[in-house]
Amino acid sequence: MLDDASYTCDACGEQVVVPIDATAGRDQEYVEDCPVCCRPHVLNVRIGDDGAAFVNARPE
Numbered sequence: 454m455l456d457d458a459s460y461t462c463d464a465c466g467e468q469v470v471v472p473i474d475a476t477a478g479r480d481q482e483y484v485e486d487c488p489v490c491c492r493p494h495v496l497n498v499r500i501g502d503d504g505a506a507f508v509n510a511r512p513e
Protein backbone atom coordinates (compact mmCIF):
# COMPACT_ATOMS: atom_id res chain seq x y z
CA MET A 454 0.00 0.00 0.00
CA LEU A 455 1.40 3.33 -1.02
CA ASP A 456 0.14 6.67 0.14
CA ASP A 457 1.26 10.26 -0.16
CA ALA A 458 1.89 12.81 2.53
CA SER A 459 3.47 16.22 2.49
CA TYR A 460 5.66 18.40 4.65
CA THR A 461 6.79 21.98 4.46
CA CYS A 462 10.50 22.55 4.08
CA ASP A 463 11.59 24.90 6.84
CA ALA A 464 14.53 26.14 4.83
CA CYS A 465 12.75 27.26 1.65
CA GLY A 466 9.06 26.96 2.57
CA GLU A 467 8.22 24.62 -0.27
CA GLN A 468 5.54 21.99 0.29
CA VAL A 469 7.09 18.65 -0.59
CA VAL A 470 5.01 15.56 -1.32
CA VAL A 471 6.60 12.28 -0.32
CA PRO A 472 5.39 8.75 -1.12
CA ILE A 473 4.69 6.74 2.02
CA ASP A 474 5.23 3.00 2.11
CA ALA A 475 2.84 1.88 4.82
CA THR A 476 4.25 -1.62 4.73
CA ALA A 477 7.51 -0.29 6.16
CA GLY A 478 5.86 0.28 9.53
CA ARG A 479 3.50 2.69 11.24
CA ASP A 480 6.27 4.79 12.71
CA GLN A 481 9.14 5.56 10.36
CA GLU A 482 12.03 7.95 10.46
CA TYR A 483 14.45 8.66 7.66
CA VAL A 484 16.47 11.45 6.14
CA GLU A 485 15.50 13.03 2.85
CA ASP A 486 16.85 16.03 0.99
CA CYS A 487 14.43 18.75 -0.02
CA PRO A 488 14.11 18.51 -3.83
CA VAL A 489 14.04 22.31 -4.09
CA CYS A 490 16.88 23.51 -1.85
CA CYS A 491 18.62 20.16 -1.21
CA ARG A 492 18.76 20.60 2.55
CA PRO A 493 18.47 17.37 4.51
CA HIS A 494 15.48 16.83 6.79
CA VAL A 495 14.70 14.12 9.24
CA LEU A 496 11.20 12.94 8.33
CA ASN A 497 9.11 11.30 10.99
CA VAL A 498 6.19 9.41 9.42
CA ARG A 499 3.22 8.13 11.36
CA ILE A 500 0.40 6.06 9.94
CA GLY A 501 -2.93 6.53 11.71
CA ASP A 502 -5.53 3.86 12.46
CA ASP A 503 -7.45 4.92 9.35
CA GLY A 504 -4.37 4.54 7.17
CA ALA A 505 -3.74 8.25 6.77
CA ALA A 506 -0.08 9.24 6.83
CA PHE A 507 1.34 12.25 8.63
CA VAL A 508 4.83 13.61 8.21
CA ASN A 509 6.80 15.82 10.55
CA ALA A 510 10.05 17.28 9.26
CA ARG A 511 12.90 18.84 11.14
CA PRO A 512 16.30 20.04 9.96
CA GLU A 513 18.95 17.40 10.27
Ligand SMILES: [Zn+2]
Nearest residue numbers: 462465487490
Ligand atom coordinates in the same frame (compact mmCIF):
# COMPACT_ATOMS: atom_id res chain seq x y z
ZN1 LIG B 1 13.72 23.28 0.82
